[in-house]
Amino acid sequence: MPRDIERLLSGKRREVARLLVEDGRRSAADIARALGISRAAAGKHVKKLLSSGLLRVRALVDPRRAGITLLALLCEAEHSEVNRIIETLSRCPRTVLLATLVGSYNVMAVVAAEDPLLVEVFSLGACYLRRMSGVRR
Secondary structure (H helix, E strand, O other): OOHHHHHHOOHHHHHHHHHHHHOOOOOHHHHHHHHOOOHHHHHHHHHHHHHHOOOOOOOOOOOOOOOOEEEEEEEOEOHHHHHHHHHHHHOOOOEEEEEEOOOOOOEEEEEEEOOHHHHHHHHOOOOHHHHOOOEOO
């Protein structure tokens, strides 16, 4: 669990979050047993974590089993254009993750390619990311 999130959480709630990060399907009864608290208290902690937005419950697809290749695309963008580029990339249905980076490459997009031809297109730099206004390389 990221340290900044841990600092936002109090003792028992932090432990509940840690247990859920390890196994998001863990029951309130199991959490209660692990922490020596009542099932009701465990349930309240879970409810608070979910309602605060600190934790979310999501199903994840294993990309390898689904025949999907994940590719990390790095680009160097004009500093003044980074937010616009991130916003544009966020609308692409193939985008899995976006991040700004420190260093010469300052934008990273992780994209999903379910077809070997798409892997080749992305690998050759033929995707629209490299042609976007404000992208140097």
